[in-house]
Amino acid sequence: MSNLTLAIARDLIDQAMAHATQNFKKPVCVSVCDASGLLLAFVRMEGAPVRSVAISQGKGYSAARMGVTTQAVLERLHRENIEMGYFCDPLLTALPGGSPLKDKDGTLRGAIGVSGLTSAEDQQVTDYIAGKFAA
Template identity: 35%
Template sequence: MSTLNLETATRLLAAGQEAAAEIGVPMSITIVDTAGSLIAFQRMDGGWLGSVDLSQRKAKTSALFPMPSSVLGEMSQPGGPIYGVENSNGGLVTFGGGLPLATADGTVLGAVGVSGGLVDQDVAVAEAVAKAL
């Protein structure tokens, strides 16, 4: 597999929805390709409206900078080497919930962004999505 297709993205959304349901938090979950373009999205019933944009920006962040969005956040603190990066690329989100989606050999196929809970809950659901790949 060298790219994410809709069938795989839909399966990944289902894994995320299951993980979110297990913790009782309705989430917005976004799957994007390596360019940060949308492949699939869902907002679970009862999910916050504001989490839609956040999940999409987290996914885009981890696609354009293939690392967890939280790592980019650590590097972009005042005085950091990329301070202000969140203002680039139409707006990024540099806290937890965005993860690159990669094959076992490390080939990045895209990214997932999750929002709707506390940051650690978003990260846990994103990790469940990445594991399902």
């Protein structure tokens, strides 16, 4: 797959919203970033918390910049007893709910961030989308 396009990003957002609605019955914010972490597409579903706007964008950015899920980043921070500030990027977050979007060859193409559910549920949604993207 080539670079992540706006059309693909919109499709991923639609899939994430459908998955969140079907499985968790709550509105979410969904952000899709390119491989550098820059926002490509965003949606705030009606009724999603306002705070989730920035959170979803931070999760997508962090997954793209770190190349792993934000859940994995959180686990690393705990395992190595380090703080997020050590990475010298104030936009990074370790809140679960961000997943890198890698193609079937493992090349990073972008990332997705979701906020509005519990962190574990947000992560489940992004992992689901990342899995479909890689297929």
